[in-house]
Amino acid sequence: MSLRLDVTIMSGVDDGLRLTYSAENGDGAQEDGCWKVSIGRREDSDMCLRNDTFVSRQHAYLIWEDGRWWLQDCDSTNGSFLETDDVDAKVKGTIPIDFGALFRIGHTWMRIDVTG
Amino acid sequence: MSAILLRDIQIYARQSAIQLRHYYVGVEHLFLALLQIQGGIAATTFEAQGIKTQQLVEAVRKRMGKPAAQRLWVGVPDTPRTEIVLDIARDVALDGDLKEVTERELLYAILTERDNLPARVMSKMGVDLDKLAQIVLNHETMNEALPPDIAIIQSAEFNSGQPLHREQQFMLRRMFPDHSAIRVERRLTGFSSALVLVVTPIRPEGGEDAPIVVKIDHTDSILDEYNRYQTYVKAALPLQTARLEDPPTTPDGTPLAGIKYTLVSQGVDGIPQDLRNRVSELGAAGLSRLIREQLYSEFNRTWWQQKRAFTFPVWKEYDWLLPPMLTLDYIPPDQPTPNVHLIRNPVNRAKLKLKLRELRPGDYVALENFVVQRVNMEADVVRLAAGTGSEAEKRAYKLDLRGVDHSGMNFSRGYAIERVIGQVVKTRDDLLTESLEQLEPDFSPRARWIPLDMLQIPNPLVHYGELLDRTVNGSFSRIHGDLHLGNIVIGPKEQPWLIDFSATRDGHTLFDWATLEVSLLGDVIMPQVGNTWQNARQVLVYLAAMTAQMPVTGMKTDVFIGMSAISSLREIVNECLTDPGDLMEYQIALGMCALRAITFPGMSLGGRRLMFLLSGLMLMELNQRASIQETLPADMTEVFQIPVSIPAEGAEAEPLPASPPPVDDGVIYLPPPRLPLSGDADSGTGEIPPGGR
Numbered sequence: 001m002s003l004r005l006d007v008t009i010m011s012g013v014d015d016g017l018r019l020t021y022s023a024e025n026g027d028g029a030q031e032d033g034c035w036k037v038s039i040g041r042r043e044d045s046d047m048c049l050r051n052d053t054f055v056s057r058q059h060a061y062l063i064w065e066d067g068r069w070w071l072q073d074c075d076s077t078n079g080s081f082l083e084t085d086d087v088d089a090k091v092k093g094t095i096p097i098d099f100g101a102l103f104r105i106g107h108t109w110m111r112i113d114v115t116g
Numbered sequence: 117m118s119a120i121l122l123r124d125i126q127i128y129a130r131q132s133a134i135q136l137r138h139y140y141v142g143v144e145h146l147f148l149a150l151l152q153i154q155g156g157i158a159a160t161t162f163e164a165q166g167i168k169t170q171q172l173v174e175a176v177r178k179r180m181g182k183p184a185a186q187r188l189w190v191g192v193p194d195t196p197r198t199e200i201v202l203d204i205a206r207d208v209a210l211d212g213d214l215k216e217v218t219e220r221e222l223l224y225a226i227l228t229e230r231d232n233l234p235a236r237v238m239s240k241m242g243v244d245l246d247k248l249a250q251i252v253l254n255h256e257t258m259n260e261a262l263p264p265d266i267a268i269i270q271s272a273e274f275n276s277g278q279p280l281h282r283e284q285q286f287m288l289r290r291m292f293p294d295h296s297a298i299r300v301e302r303r304l305t306g307f308s309s310a311l312v313l314v315v316t317p318i319r320p321e322g323g324e325d326a327p328i329v330v331k332i333d334h335t336d337s338i339l340d341e342y343n344r345y346q347t348y349v350k351a352a353l354p355l356q357t358a359r360l361e362d363p364p365t366t367p368d369g370t371p372l373a374g375i376k377y378t379l380v381s382q383g384v385d386g387i388p389q390d391l392r393n394r395v396s397e398l399g400a401a402g403l404s405r406l407i408r409e410q411l412y413s414e415f416n417r418t419w420w421q422q423k424r425a426f427t428f429p430v431w432k433e434y435d436w437l438l439p440p441m442l443t444l445d446y447i448p449p450d451q452p453t454p455n456v457h458l459i460r461n462p463v464n465r466a467k468l469k470l471k472l473r474e475l476r477p478g479d480y481v482a483l484e485n486f487v488v489q490r491v492n493m494e495a496d497v498v499r500l501a502a503g504t505g506s507e508a509e510k511r512a513y514k515l516d517l518r519g520v521d522h523s524g525m526n527f528s529r530g531y532a533i534e535r536v537i538g539q540v541v542k543t544r545d546d547l548l549t550e551s552l553e554q555l556e557p558d559f560s561p562r563a564r565w566i567p568l569d570m571l572q573i574p575n576p577l578v579h580y581g582e583l584l585d586r587t588v589n590g591s592f593s594r595i596h597g598d599l600h601l602g603n604i605v606i607g608p609k610e611q612p613w614l615i616d617f618s619a620t621r622d623g624h625t626l627f628d629w630a631t632l633e634v635s636l637l638g639d640v641i642m643p644q645v646g647n648t649w650q651n652a653r654q655v656l657v658y659l660a661a662m663t664a665q666m667p668v669t670g671m672k673t674d675v676f677i678g679m680s681a682i683s684s685l686r687e688i689v690n691e692c693l694t695d696p697g698d699l700m701e702y703q704i705a706l707g708m709c710a711l712r713a714i715t716f717p718g719m720s721l722g723g724r725r726l727m728f729l730l731s732g733l734m735l736m737e738l739n740q741r742a743s744i745q746e747t748l749p750a751d752m753t754e755v756f757q758i759p760v761s762i763p764a765e766g767a768e769a770e771p772l773p774a775s776p777p778p779v780d781d782g783v784i785y786l787p788p789p790r791l792p793l794s795g796d797a798d799s800g801t802g803e804i805p806p807g808g809r
């Protein structure tokens with residue numbers, strides 16, 4: 001199966017923007033059976049969030065491993081968060097993340113879509 | 117209430133996006149704008165479903181992004197999701213054979229595109245989005261309810277003037293749905309397109325409410341003013357003044373909208389009147405007291421006194437006052453245009469000045485990234501400028517584009533136009549020269565110097581460019597933005613209230629006072645003195661004397677009233693100066709405001725003539741600091757020491773003494789003197805004593 005990631009930005013000036021990554025096109029990095037897609041403000045990030053000043057240069061990774069997606073925060077200054085009903089939950093280390101769940105990198109909300 | 121058009125909602129949305137420092141128009145901004153419409157489809161549908169709109173607003177706001185720390189992109193773009201939602205709305209409008217998207221289609225699109233923030237918030241609240249979308253879709257664009265049967269009675273005073281046309285009557289009825297009749301008391305004048313009336317609403321049982329001021333104008337102007345009121349004015353008003361208590365009335369089927377300035381006061385006697393029409397009744401002491409002790413001291417704390425130091429190039433605050441840089445005829449994109457000159461926004465001033473110098477009528481100009489400031493359908497003119505909104509800097513570099521083809525590009529207010537080509541019809545200098553020629557000058561309109569007895573003052577038409585490029589050590593504060601006498605209304609208990617907040621903004625603190633001085637001179641003093649160039653020169657001498665603190669005697673009472681008000685106003689100016697005692701900041705403001713006023717069609721001929729000379733005088737006073745020795749003779753102390761009298765109407769003007777006015781040594785600009793505020797007003801003459809009090 002080819003590795004593919006569809007993410008939709010859910011807030012801010014890029015709200016509604018759909019981003020697609022695939023390992024075949026050379027996006028992300030493959031190591032030890034997992035696929036890592038980097039998120040940050042750095043130009044060479046796979047997902048470069050240049051419109052959000054609250055995103056660190058290397059902010060987080062989305063990792064495909066064991067048949068599911070994981071979100072890893074790289075000790076970013078402003079943190080990564082999961083949406084909950086009340087206060088957003090800060091991500092520490094690496095946590096599993098479901099399709100359709102909203103998470104926030106800096107001030108930017110996003111969502112992993114089921115690849116279709 | 118029936119459907120509001122998308123473009124009006126977009127104006128609201130865009131303004132709230134800027135206020136929140138988001139700098140993009142998201143679906144959430146559109147949604148909040150929909151909920152703001154009182155009695156709109158969104159508010160009524162939600163309330164009918166038991167959803168409290170206030171709760172909804174708070175929930176959406178809580179989830180909205182924080183303001184950007186820095187603005188990292190150009191303009192205020194729609195987000196990709198906004199585009200998606202607008203596409204859905206357009207499809208629905210097309211299916212319904214509607215020419216334009218209205219609140220109904222927009223709301224339906226937001227409810228069906230479920231990924232947007234308001235839809236997500238509503239889902240979380242347990243709202244059934246599908247059901248709601250169906251209700252909205254079935255909400256037939258309501259037929260115009262019959263205009264309520266409200267009688268419009270015209271007072272004797274109003275009856276003598278121009279009657280109200282049908283659309284204006286329709287608006288008035290719409291604005292007072294809970295009353296059985298309204299009596300139109302008087303029309304307030306001095307407004308370019310707006311109709312401003314004092315009306316007394318009458319309740320069904322016959323009781324009369326306190327008279328209020330209503331303004332009827334184009335919808336986007338009214339919505340913009342309301343927004344400005346919310347941003348700048350609402351929290352900064354003294355206890356007893358006019359307020360916009362109700363949101364604007366924006367009925368369907370008319371391009372007009374209306375707002376009411378409601379007076380909050382205990383007294384209800386008397387019909388409000390604008391200050392222009394109360395001057396002679398108030399007298400010198402009354403007028404001065406009203407401006408200084410009531411208007412200034414009551415509003416000062418929250419308005420001009422909130423000033424903060426700000427160094428700015430003059431053009432940023434004053435370029436917009438002048439006629440458009442260029443008047444162009446629209447050229448369709450497919451027409452060949454040889455040798456196109458490019459003017460790109462943001463503008464490089466140095467390059468632009470060179471470009472403007474070489475442009476001739478008939479030349480082609482491509483404009484890039486200018487923003488639509490105003491659309492005047494009747495005159496078929498689209499006004500472009502540097503940005504959107506009433507902030508002076510955004511209104512700089514204005515250009516008029518005639519004969520635009522509206523079917524192609526979107527020329528709605530607030531839209532940035534990527535590129536448009538026009539053919540030069542007139543330049544700013546052409547328009548200024550035309551305005552001057554209408555004043556029938558007794559000198560060459562393009563002469564570098566204008567004779568004023570022995571003295572020569574610089575021709576502002578030749579020299580205004582130098583003024584625009586100066587830098588001012590000044591201050592910014594909340595300003596009214598159009599403080600002429602017609603916008604100061606005297607209500608019950610002789611309280612001054614301000615109306616017309618369509619230009620209210622953060623701007624140069626002294627702008628309001630320069631505007632008021634222009635109004636006092638042009639609307640009060642010159643109509644008393646007369647219309648000749650000689651009359652204008654005489655009043656100019658009074659003004660120069662005031663700055664130089666020289667005595668002037670022999671003024672007619674009416675003139676004295678006005679001049680003493682100007683003296684009071686100059687005291688306020690002194691308090692507002694950034695560098696105490698240095699009038700330069702004010703001379704620039706007054707010079708620019710006066711130059712603008714030569715184009716005012718409503719100002720008397722004498723008033724406009726004085727404005728031209730005043731602008732030159734300000735330039736001279738500014739230049740004196742630098743080059744006094746070069747331009748003027750050394751001894752010029754005589755002119756103000758002899759009485760200057762204004763001849764009775766019809767009589768020949770007494771020739772002015774043949775020596776130029778005194779100037780200071782370029783260092784001292786002392787505060788002008790306080791005129792005697794009582795006693796002398798009725799004696800027929802006034803005197804400005806040397807050296808003040």
